[in-house]
Amino acid sequence: LIGHMWAVNDGAISPDGRTIVSASEDSTLKVWNAASGQELWTLTGHLRGVNGCAFSPDGTFIVSASADQTVKIWDVATGRPRLTLKGHTGPVHSCTVSPDSTLIASASNDNTVRVWHNQSGELHLTLTGHSGSVLHSAFRPNGRQLLSVSKDNTLRLWDIHTGQLLTVLRVDGALSDCAWHPDGRQLVAVGPRGVYFLELKL
Template sequence: MPGENPTQITAPVISIQSDWDDVIRRPNTEVWVACKFRGQPSSQGKIYSQGLSSEGIPRVTTTDGFSVHGISRNTIQVNHESGNICIFVAPFSTFTGIHSKSVKSLDATSGDLCVSVCTENKLQIWDTRQGLLRRTLEGHLGDVYKCRFFPSGLVVLSGSADMQLKIWSAETGQCPVTLRGHTAAVTDMCIVDKGRNIISVSKDGTAKLWSCGEASCLATLVELGTTINSCCLGVANNKMQLAAPEENPSEHEVGTENKILLLGCEDGTVHCLAVRGRQNLFSKSHSSAVNCVTILSVDNFVIGCQDGQILLYDFEKPTEPVYCWYESNSAALCLLPFKEAGFFIGKADGSCVYHQLPARNSHERCHNVRVQLTGPDCDPVYDISFDGTYVYTSCRDAAVRKYDMLKTVSSLGSVD
């Protein structure tokens, strides 16, 4: 990125065998581990299992500069002599009976429900406690790219290659509202506040604001000459100069006064819009397609790129990234802000990593500590969701995985 000099975090990455949690509980077995810098050969090692202790914890030995400093049923902390540390978290549950093809999108609620969709175009609502299918939502004429719950947890929004958005009752499976107006596939969407309005983006290069109650398009917020891959809605900070709208908004436009919309595009651009004023606050170009964007706070946002770069920006100075995580060339596919202290990034190589945000103007020790969700064996992770207790991922191998993350993330400050 010519002209940009972000602090680039290029520490070596520790990897582990995808089914380590199962293998390591059996005596006289081995699990491979590796450590590598991007673009360089990896150093290999082994974790040898000697069976379970009387407390049911695996007893292990290691080789080639690796060491294990903590292990439980679902987590293992692996240290490398380079000084780097990775905490690997295995799934709490793995759901393989919901879909039989790649799971492209999902969203989970605190009410123990999940909506997910696969490449067979099966849009399913199911129970996250036992993995029981509740109902199938049928009606889209093309592949569904994205599905989300409204804040109530009782209504589902979906966007499809058929250029339509549909609003469904999670309780009955009925679809009372279909929104039409895009001229190409709908790629992503945001729900404004409680859901009287929604925003969608499309391969047609537009972002549209909709009234759910009126089933109508209130405005086209922007028209770009490129596919919009991702969008995220946030609240403007008090340093942003938001212009008043040129025309009085419709009475059906609710809750957009202080909202900003972040867009990630196929041509490598990122755009930030003031929703109510239809104002372009800034645009930024990158050398690779921007596949995913998320707003972390009123101060920061993160983007994930096709070339593998993950860039942290400050809204106060969006011309240059603050940090760049560039661990591999594998495409970044999805982002999830988590507990105001960091974010998850899912990538095409099957990795799903939690990055803790560094403090402003400092290099914290946590830069060398990664938390990685395990399970996929090099299959892309397409989407991530958090229900307030568990993190869920959707993957090309047709599985949805459920992880218990709260204790792991909260303990990062004490990692040795």
């Protein structure tokens, strides 16, 4: 898939497997037909590079995270922006959507994760506690907790309804990404020093 002017930072596939979205340093996202490779939309509006993107599990919208300190929500059917989420005070590294597609989490260089309501764009929670940039977050498959990973060498698990910090797991290096096993107990985190497989008891 050729079309971006600068480096591509992230990509995602729609739940039905028919559509791909790519996020680029050229400040745009592009939406592609997965079967033909045809470009369907170019999503413009961010003022700096786009670091992350994700489809909602229901397949109706795309979220994007940018170095311009914002998160945007885009309509998949039209390619038009629905909402711009503002509040971070540093570049936003990544974004993810809850299993029921109602909440969006954004991880930022300002050491926080912010959780937003998809429909209204209102801020639901600001999760504070990391002492370094938060590079990624992931909703637990049950939708009730959120995992975040940071350059501060920790993984943190949060209650998504109250914002309570449930546990802190410390490793021997900075972390840049994380994902849950479908069973909701095992998880993987990655960073420059390696890959970490962990199991949560709660």
